[in-house]
Amino acid sequence: MKSRSSASTLTPEQRGLLTWLLAVLTIAAFALIGPLPTWIPAIAVGGIMLRLLRLRRNQGTFPARLLISFAIVGAAGVFAQFHTLNGREPGVALLLFAGALKSHETRSQRDIIVLIYLGYLLVLARFLFDQSLPWVAYGLSLTGALTFILHRLHAGPNPPDWKFLAKNTLAQLTAALPLTVLLFAVFPRIEGPLWGRAPHNPAGVTGLSNILDPGRIARLAQSQAVAFRAHFAGKPPPRADLYWRAYVLDRFNGYQWLPSTHHKASVGKLEEKGRAWHYTMLLQASSHHAVPALDIPIEPPAGLRLMVGHTLRAIKPINQTVEYPLTSILRHRLDTKLSAASREAALQLPPGTAPRTRTLALRWKHSSNTSQGVIERALAFFHTQDFYYTLNPPPLHGDITDDFLFDTRKGYCEQYASAFAVLMRAAGVPARIVVGYAGGEWNPVLHYFLVHQANAHAWVEVWLSGRGWTRVDPTAAIAKNRVQPGAASAAALMETNSSFQFNGIRAWLNQVNLGWDSARYFWELSIIAFGPEQQRAFLHSLGLATGATIQGLYIAAGVVFLFVVIGLVELFPRSSSPTDPAQRLYRRWITDLGRRGMSPAPGEAPQDFAERVANAWPEKSEQARRIARFYEKTRYAQAQADEYTRRLAVLSKLVKTFK
Amino acid sequence: MAYLIQAKVFMPVSPLHKLIDQLEHIILGKQTQIELAITCLLARGHLLIEDLPGVGKTTLAHALARGCGLEFQRIQFTSDLLPADVTGVSIYDRDQGAFRFHPGPIFSQVLLADEINRATPKAQSALLEAMEERQISIDGQSHVLPAPFFVIATQNPNEQVGTYPLPESQLDRFLMRIDIGYPDPQAERELLSGRDRQELIKAIDACMDVPTFLALQEMASNIHAAPPILDYVQALLLATRTSPHIKYGLSPRAGLGLMAAARAMALLRAREYLVPEDIQAVFPAVAGHRLILVETETSPTANEVHGILDRVPIP
Numbered sequence: 001m002k003s004r005s006s007a008s009t010l011t012p013e014q015r016g017l018l019t020w021l022l023a024v025l026t027i028a029a030f031a032l033i034g035p036l037p038t039w040i041p042a043i044a045v046g047g048i049m050l051r052l053l054r055l056r057r058n059q060g061t062f063p064a065r066l067l068i069s070f071a072i073v074g075a076a077g078v079f080a081q082f083h084t085l086n087g088r089e090p091g092v093a094l095l096l097f098a099g100a101l102k103s104h105e106t107r108s109q110r111d112i113i114v115l116i117y118l119g120y121l122l123v124l125a126r127f128l129f130d131q132s133l134p135w136v137a138y139g140l141s142l143t144g145a146l147t148f149i150l151h152r153l154h155a156g157p158n159p160p161d162w163k164f165l166a167k168n169t170l171a172q173l174t175a176a177l178p179l180t181v182l183l184f185a186v187f188p189r190i191e192g193p194l195w196g197r198a199p200h201n202p203a204g205v206t207g208l209s210n211i212l213d214p215g216r217i218a219r220l221a222q223s224q225a226v227a228f229r230a231h232f233a234g235k236p237p238p239r240a241d242l243y244w245r246a247y248v249l250d251r252f253n254g255y256q257w258l259p260s261t262h263h264k265a266s267v268g269k270l271e272e273k274g275r276a277w278h279y280t281m282l283l284q285a286s287s288h289h290a291v292p293a294l295d296i297p298i299e300p301p302a303g304l305r306l307m308v309g310h311t312l313r314a315i316k317p318i319n320q321t322v323e324y325p326l327t328s329i330l331r332h333r334l335d336t337k338l339s340a341a342s343r344e345a346a347l348q349l350p351p352g353t354a355p356r357t358r359t360l361a362l363r364w365k366h367s368s369n370t371s372q373g374v375i376e377r378a379l380a381f382f383h384t385q386d387f388y389y390t391l392n393p394p395p396l397h398g399d400i401t402d403d404f405l406f407d408t409r410k411g412y413c414e415q416y417a418s419a420f421a422v423l424m425r426a427a428g429v430p431a432r433i434v435v436g437y438a439g440g441e442w443n444p445v446l447h448y449f450l451v452h453q454a455n456a457h458a459w460v461e462v463w464l465s466g467r468g469w470t471r472v473d474p475t476a477a478i479a480k481n482r483v484q485p486g487a488a489s490a491a492a493l494m495e496t497n498s499s500f501q502f503n504g505i506r507a508w509l510n511q512v513n514l515g516w517d518s519a520r521y522f523w524e525l526s527i528i529a530f531g532p533e534q535q536r537a538f539l540h541s542l543g544l545a546t547g548a549t550i551q552g553l554y555i556a557a558g559v560v561f562l563f564v565v566i567g568l569v570e571l572f573p574r575s576s577s578p579t580d581p582a583q584r585l586y587r588r589w590i591t592d593l594g595r596r597g598m599s600p601a602p603g604e605a606p607q608d609f610a611e612r613v614a615n616a617w618p619e620k621s622e623q624a625r626r627i628a629r630f631y632e633k634t635r636y637a638q639a640q641a642d643e644y645t646r647r648l649a650v651l652s653k654l655v656k657t658f659k
Numbered sequence: 660m661a662y663l664i665q666a667k668v669f670m671p672v673s674p675l676h677k678l679i680d681q682l683e684h685i686i687l688g689k690q691t692q693i694e695l696a697i698t699c700l701l702a703r704g705h706l707l708i709e710d711l712p713g714v715g716k717t718t719l720a721h722a723l724a725r726g727c728g729l730e731f732q733r734i735q736f737t738s739d740l741l742p743a744d745v746t747g748v749s750i751y752d753r754d755q756g757a758f759r760f761h762p763g764p765i766f767s768q769v770l771l772a773d774e775i776n777r778a779t780p781k782a783q784s785a786l787l788e789a790m791e792e793r794q795i796s797i798d799g800q801s802h803v804l805p806a807p808f809f810v811i812a813t814q815n816p817n818e819q820v821g822t823y824p825l826p827e828s829q830l831d832r833f834l835m836r837i838d839i840g841y842p843d844p845q846a847e848r849e850l851l852s853g854r855d856r857q858e859l860i861k862a863i864d865a866c867m868d869v870p871t872f873l874a875l876q877e878m879a880s881n882i883h884a885a886p887p888i889l890d891y892v893q894a895l896l897l898a899t900r901t902s903p904h905i906k907y908g909l910s911p912r913a914g915l916g917l918m919a920a921a922r923a924m925a926l927l928r929a930r931e932y933l934v935p936e937d938i939q940a941v942f943p944a945v946a947g948h949r950l951i952l953v954e955t956e957t958s959p960t961a962n963e964v965h966g967i968l969d970r971v972p973i974p
Binding site for chain 2: 580583601602603604605606607608632633635636637638
């Protein structure tokens, strides 16, 4: 068989529509650049662009053999990248290639329709990676565009004007709404991640981890990704207390802080003091188990448990946005009695590490008698010595604690917390690291704190006899004038009084920000966080039983109900209000007469009807005939605008005075 | 502008009303049929009058031609009528040594084809072809028919003995089909006591000349049809095509005919724009003979036509 490009048999209209469709597909391919390795969307965009170019130049499609070879090469490339063709990323990649190749195989209307359907799938595929509000807007607009193209395609060579088509498109999308709501509310939720493994987190923004080493939190500092939102029904807690604890680390290996392997480490014995704060934690997906909670959480809800150091852990990894009702107390005493094992763990230092630090700490220990004194000496040391707070500290060499404390003296919260904890341990004060978040922006409208990944923080807890574990934040001890500009914004986020401000352009920007985050909060809370638990609760609140089979039955019943409604609507077409002003006046006259028991037949012409009215009310016969005549003249005759207005006025007067 | 048109319409319409007046004196109590017949001519259409013998078909046709001031010829169709009897023949002229064409009765402005369904299909088609093309070809030569050219055909209902019913395709050539029906008792009484119809026809004055008549035709075709009127016509056409009682609905040509006839009716009613009443007035006459009902349907076509008018809402 001779290899040739087959001639295009598309009509000019279809070619024009194909151009638009290819533009939409290009956008859909671009949108997949984030979640997929860049080469895959890039090749797809190139392929679609090539088709656009060839379409402009009136060139035909490629022969099937060539397309098949491309398909095989593409699939092989995907396999080489992911080592599988299964799963979310490879699947979407294959779909993307299929779309790009199909665009080169558009010879008929049917091909264009197939391409439109592929477009729908590609738009949908983006949601597998991110269901946040901007992507909802993206999905809606592209779905609208694809549906519009579909409508336009079916309208044939003499289409109605675009407004009509747009209205139809909108009507069709709106008609899909009831079914969407039904499926959303009732379709059984799949527990756990859809793809059998943790979701892919782009750009290494993994949130907090249970390891602390230099640079780990600084990397998060510039991330504007939302970590969680905490909703307080009443008055929020004071800003100085906004420390959200996630991990407690007490094992130091000279470089990293790691979670405890100390098996006897208990959750901690809590002596409660002060009021309990109840709030709702709306947590973004992180693929970890940790649930940050206000210092200190108590009474974990279902699905969570308390771990060492009174931190919360989810039983299943948090692979989607979830919502937990939490309770915390701010004034407390934790572990007023420390067991020997725990004490040992909290004083552990790897032998031979940080000799200069140990020397300094021992000097402090001898000169001040109490643990309290040592802490004050250490904080003063950070405040008075030449310590800088920066996001880009110089690399540490040798023993990192010594190098930081005596040589570089530039660091982010993790360096300060780590060094402080080492100093305490060396001075014989039990100490451990707490990793979590500090601060948060208060949304006064919807009453929640918005906490970003940039709010990630590390601080120290020291054990004081009689007071138990006590929070010390060495970062706060650094002189304010030594906070470097790069870190200023990050530091500002931690500042307890940072909030939405209300003056000038900044106030306006804050307002916009606030509104936007409120919308996102609503979206996350009511749509994304609507998981299996929430669904069960919702259905139970309606008095409905739950379970996959019965929910399937609900959907079937709902679909049948929708069809019945559609059937009834079609069966009894409602009389829509006419748009023509003369017709409206005439209808009004008919309605008035209808109340007196006189209505025209559907096909009864105005003058015939007027004649009947004239017979029924002889005293009104002349006016009835004039109404019919003027109505017909206004509606059916040609007239200049002013003449038309005059006739309409006469008709209006006639109708209104017909009593 | 609107008043100008109105003024232009009103003046020449008066001869039409005079014509209606005169015809009403001859065909008694048949105002609707007279109006439809005049409308048909104004719309440049051919007219088929169908009814029993003796109800005044021929009289109406004859009187109409005279009243419009048009030249009139009549052919009585019989079963032995030949096409040449209609169109004319070429006869060898010995003096000139060539064939010379002797035009038949079709070369007139109004041709009354009486009892068209009594002739054989061959003779019928000779006439019907001329109606469509407004010219005839004999021995390779085209002869243009005069203008205006109308055929008013009459036929007896097909149930009568000795008739060749016109096929549907040829019925379509007629813009309208009307029936006359028996006169009501009062009109019949007047008829019986009155003078001979033939004499009355001879007494008819021509109400207009040919240029006036052509001008009226031109005027009719310029009557304004507003979009809702076009919507209405389309709805009616659609109704004939979707009705379960009708096998074949109206063709686009029928739709054009409906518009032309309605425009002429509007002119006759001295209006420069179409109203739904115009459409309704001509619809039964234009649609009736073109609709083919399904075989199982027993009620007459007219019932279905009026049913459609009752059903289809006026926009």
